[in-house]
Amino acid sequence: MRTPGPIEELRLEGITKRFPGVLACDGVSLTVRRGEALALVGENGAGKSTLMNILAGLYQPDQGRILVNGEAVHFRTPADAFERGIGMVHQNFMLVPSMTVAENVALGMRHLHRKVSLDLDEARRRVVEISKHHELPVNPDAFIWQLSVGEQQRVELVKTLCLGAKLLILDEPTSALTPQETDDLLDRLQRMTAELSIIFISHKLAEVKSLSKKVTILRQGRSVFSGSTADHTTAQLAALMTGHEVSIPKNSGGGTPGAPALVVKALKVRGDRGHWALDGLSLEIRAGEIVGLAGVSGNGQRELAAALAGLRPVVSGEMTLEGRSLVGASPRQIIDRGMGYVPEDRHHEGIVPPFTVKENLVLKDVATRRFSRLGVLRLGAIDAHAATLKDRFDIRCASTAAAAGGLSGGNIQKVILAREIDRAPKVLIAVYPTRGVDMGATEFIHKQLLALRETGAGILLVSEELEEIMNLADRIAVIFKGKILATVPAAGATREALGLLMAGVTA
Amino acid sequence: MSGAANRRFGIAYTAGVVVLASLAAAAAGALVLLAIGASPWATYVTILTGPLQDGFGVSEILLRTVPLTLVALGIAVSFRSGILNIGAEGQIQIGILGFTAVALFLPHLPRELLLPLALVAGALGGAVWAGIAGVLRSKMGVNEILSTVMLNYIAAQIYTFLLRGPLIDPDEMISGSGTPQSMRLTKSVWLDRLFTGNRLHTGLVLALVLAFLTWLVLWRTTFGYRLRAAGAEAKAARYAGIHVERSLVAAMVIAGGFAGLAGAVEVAGVHHRAIEAISGGYGFAGIVVALFGGLHPAGIVPAAVFFGLLLVGADMTQRSAGVPANMVLVLQGVIILAIVSARMVIANPYAKQRALDAARRWGFFRDEKATEGGT
Numbered sequence: 001m002r003t004p005g006p007i008e009e010l011r012l013e014g015i016t017k018r019f020p021g022v023l024a025c026d027g028v029s030l031t032v033r034r035g036e037a038l039a040l041v042g043e044n045g046a047g048k049s050t051l052m053n054i055l056a057g058l059y060q061p062d063q064g065r066i067l068v069n070g071e072a073v074h075f076r077t078p079a080d081a082f083e084r085g086i087g088m089v090h091q092n093f094m095l096v097p098s099m100t101v102a103e104n105v106a107l108g109m110r111h112l113h114r115k116v117s118l119d120l121d122e123a124r125r126r127v128v129e130i131s132k133h134h135e136l137p138v139n140p141d142a143f144i145w146q147l148s149v150g151e152q153q154r155v156e157l158v159k160t161l162c163l164g165a166k167l168l169i170l171d172e173p174t175s176a177l178t179p180q181e182t183d184d185l186l187d188r189l190q191r192m193t194a195e196l197s198i199i200f201i202s203h204k205l206a207e208v209k210s211l212s213k214k215v216t217i218l219r220q221g222r223s224v225f226s227g228s229t230a231d232h233t234t235a236q237l238a239a240l241m242t243g244h245e246v247s248i249p250k251n252s253g254g255g256t257p258g259a260p261a262l263v264v265k266a267l268k269v270r271g272d273r274g275h276w277a278l279d280g281l282s283l284e285i286r287a288g289e290i291v292g293l294a295g296v297s298g299n300g301q302r303e304l305a306a307a308l309a310g311l312r313p314v315v316s317g318e319m320t321l322e323g324r325s326l327v328g329a330s331p332r333q334i335i336d337r338g339m340g341y342v343p344e345d346r347h348h349e350g351i352v353p354p355f356t357v358k359e360n361l362v363l364k365d366v367a368t369r370r371f372s373r374l375g376v377l378r379l380g381a382i383d384a385h386a387a388t389l390k391d392r393f394d395i396r397c398a399s400t401a402a403a404a405g406g407l408s409g410g411n412i413q414k415v416i417l418a419r420e421i422d423r424a425p426k427v428l429i430a431v432y433p434t435r436g437v438d439m440g441a442t443e444f445i446h447k448q449l450l451a452l453r454e455t456g457a458g459i460l461l462v463s464e465e466l467e468e469i470m471n472l473a474d475r476i477a478v479i480f481k482g483k484i485l486a487t488v489p490a491a492g493a494t495r496e497a498l499g500l501l502m503a504g505v506t507a
Numbered sequence: 508m509s510g511a512a513n514r515r516f517g518i519a520y521t522a523g524v525v526v527l528a529s530l531a532a533a534a535a536g537a538l539v540l541l542a543i544g545a546s547p548w549a550t551y552v553t554i555l556t557g558p559l560q561d562g563f564g565v566s567e568i569l570l571r572t573v574p575l576t577l578v579a580l581g582i583a584v585s586f587r588s589g590i591l592n593i594g595a596e597g598q599i600q601i602g603i604l605g606f607t608a609v610a611l612f613l614p615h616l617p618r619e620l621l622l623p624l625a626l627v628a629g630a631l632g633g634a635v636w637a638g639i640a641g642v643l644r645s646k647m648g649v650n651e652i653l654s655t656v657m658l659n660y661i662a663a664q665i666y667t668f669l670l671r672g673p674l675i676d677p678d679e680m681i682s683g684s685g686t687p688q689s690m691r692l693t694k695s696v697w698l699d700r701l702f703t704g705n706r707l708h709t710g711l712v713l714a715l716v717l718a719f720l721t722w723l724v725l726w727r728t729t730f731g732y733r734l735r736a737a738g739a740e741a742k743a744a745r746y747a748g749i750h751v752e753r754s755l756v757a758a759m760v761i762a763g764g765f766a767g768l769a770g771a772v773e774v775a776g777v778h779h780r781a782i783e784a785i786s787g788g789y790g791f792a793g794i795v796v797a798l799f800g801g802l803h804p805a806g807i808v809p810a811a812v813f814f815g816l817l818l819v820g821a822d823m824t825q826r827s828a829g830v831p832a833n834m835v836l837v838l839q840g841v842i843i844l845a846i847v848s849a850r851m852v853i854a855n856p857y858a859k860q861r862a863l864d865a866a867r868r869w870g871f872f873r874d875e876k877a878t879e880g881g882t
Contacts, residue, residue, distance in 0.1 A: 019860070058857075058858070060864060200672050302573060309746060311745060311746070330748070330750075331745060331746065331747075331748045332748035332750070333748075334748075335747075335748045336748075341746060342748055345742070348742045349594060349742045349743050349746050350743060350746070351740070351743055352739045352740040352744065353739070353740060353745045354739045354740075355735075355736065355739060355740075359732070359736075363736065363743070364728050364730050364734070364747045364748060369727045372729045373732060374726075375728050375729050376727060376728050376729075377727055377728060377729060377732065379727075382767040401786075
């Protein structure tokens with residue numbers, strides 16, 4: 001394998017790319033020099049990923065040039081881009097779970113492929129060398145499926161570096177990471193800029209400011225700002241990114257919480273591997289309050305949410321909604337008693353992707369007299385319902401007859417939220433409601449949750465983002481290994497104290 | 508670029524892929540024909556045009572359309588509900604047994620009562636047979652592809668046993684020829700002929716009505732909505748309170764009912780007795796028809812006509828060109844491969860993007876502004 005020379009300067013000039021129906025990139029230019037970390041920022045659909053896919057050789061630009069060290073290059077395939085030292089780490093990891101780290105790395109190293117065998121020793125050696133050099137600890141013999149998301153991220157980085165990348169493109173690398181893993185990754189990337197260039201795609205502005213000195217902001221396919229991160233506050237960057245002033249909705253704390261709406265007592269539930277995922281968890285949510293459930297994912301959040309939805313058997317303990325037990329009730333019965341639910345996996349649990357937006361909006365209520373009569377759908381009522389919710393919840397879709405699975409993550413989340421909030425739930429369970437959602441949609445979702453609180457609903461907000469919880473919650477419960485470690489009023493909570501609790505440290 | 512231009516390209520792209528896939532299927536079939544020493548061109552011409560030469564040929568096509576449509580409708584319901592029924596062949600045979608049993612044991616009932624009763628018994632037979640696989644899947648997670656295929660073998664053995672034993676025509680025993688077939692059924696369970704001079708029967712009307720009803724149920728009722736939701740994304744359906752396991756069983760029962768009815772109608776309309784090898788592979792061809800028709804009744808009916816044409820045409824090539832009728836099975840296989848590949852290509856956004864890039868480069872497809880100025 002020819003090792004590409006260093007990239008002193010990479011320049012994109014006037015890149016334009018059209019897709020059927022959209023102008024994804026409209027004359028975008030940017031420059032990255034050796035040792036720089038450029039943040040590429042923009043909302044979903046702003047053209048960040050398209051631009052980077054062009055740079056990585058996945059797409060051809062319609063117009064514009066790519067210059068490496070002043071020389072124009074044409075990338076027809078990702079292999080061409082790699083030849084010049086440009087490597088991309090995609091948002092969804094491209095790793096084979098049943099293979100070891102070294103085997104995954106060897107997959108891309110064609111020169112190690114012998115006629116019938118693979119030079120795995122050489123791959124191992126490279127992995128160890130690279131991971132030592134860049135302080136990215138990975139075990140070359142571990143199977144991918146054994147690794148946490150943060151570790152898999154490191155494997156992706158090591159893999160890309162093993163293939164000789166001099167310029168790393170990272171597409172929203174922190175979107176699936178916990179706060180600790182995120183800090184850790186940013187720290188490592190910071191050190192790697194000593195000899196590499198990095199293009200870092202994100203819409204989390206705090207991360208952008210901590211890692212990058214330079215930022216390019218895209219909006220609707222155009223570059224609207226290129227400059228230094230230090231001269232601008234996150235609020236200013238957010239305004240450039242969204243095109244309008246962003247106000248971060250906050251829970252002002254008004255109103256007095258009412259009677260207990262959802263009470264969970266000493267709940268024990270088994271996880272998929274048979275262990276106690278919930279080990280005597282107790283929690284109370286009163287009407288008109290938001291309880292934030294903070295914790296590193298994997299500490300029982302998923303199982304708690306599933307048990308509350310009636311989809312995971314309760315071994316012992318009690319959970320009641322307005323005094324009535326939910327233990328042993330079917331999902332349908334729980335829904336009918338007034339439980340609303342924004343599931344973790346919005347693409348598979350929240351919507352039926354091939355169904356249209358309007359069909360998804362009646363997913364829970366299709367059998368009510370409002371939307372059907374004697375088992376026959378009332379299409380007019382379903383249409384009207386969809387039209388109302390589309391406006392009220394600002395669902396951006398060409399038509400409510402479009403397949404919901406084709407919408408952006410933020411819009412899918414709006415569809416789910418519209419359906420759940422419109423049902424006027426007594427209690428709403430919202431699991432990671434803004435994960436991977438852009439800033440505009442996040443702001444909107446937060447406002448809707450606060451508005452629902454005003455109507456007297458109790459809300460359980462499960463999140464890994466401390467900012468989100470601290471902004472919205474009345475009280476914060478910290479979950480650790482299937483138990484609530486502590487419940488504190490949001491007013492006095494600090495990031496540091498919560499971070500310690502999330503790591504299991506009490507007192 | 509506008510949505511309309513986008514849609515135009517989408518349609519052109521889909522049509523192009525389908526045409527290419529059909530040509531590829533034809534080419535692959537031609538290789539097989541050449542290998543057995545037949546002329547591909549003559550064979551294709553005979554298959555595709557032979558049956559259309561006269562009214563009788565057309566009636567024979569429509570005669571085969573009936574069971575193909577019925578089976579395919581059931582397959583569409585099951586596939587759309589997330590359970591794959593490969594057992595239509597066995598369900599057809601159990602359906603025939605149900606129909607024949609009622610006709611044999613209650614021959615003196617008036618026609619108005621007996622015919623519907625016997626048809627329902629046929630549908631019920633298929634429904635129960637398929638229901639076994641449905642219940643196994645929903646209660647114990649048994650893969651329905653395995654169970655339906657295995658149930659096919661069991662059904663075939665039961666069918667053969669009954670036709671060679673308890674149900675055999677007493678005349679066959681007397682004459683000693685021992686052809687495995689039931690007694691000729693009472694005329695009151697025969698379906699009326701639509702015309703004189705050919706075999707086409709009122710089953711065709713029944714199939715068309717059921718095609719419409721299937722569409723109505725799947726897309727216009729809460730029941731169909733739940734089936735489709737469970738099939739399209741079982742997890743989301745569960746979270747929404749839909750009883751997915753129940754809907755799997757329901758879908759399987761419906762699919763079996765359609766297959767059983769197909770068998771019953773075939774006996775009532777064509778053979779008037781249960782005979783061996785009656786189905787002629789309709790249970791498997793029905794799967795192809797359902798996929799070819801896009802799992803939608805409006806596509807299934809024309810697809811069934813097309814496959815009816817292939818079946819009749821294949822019979823003709825056997826007579827005229829000496830090409831074995833089994834060649835149509837080879838063609839079926841090639842067509843399945845072509846459909847599946849075409850679907851993959853159509854669903855692949857990268858391939859579509861490449862095609863769009865190429866179309867732009869060759870000037871076939873212009874952006875909105877250029878189109879407005881140009882034409």
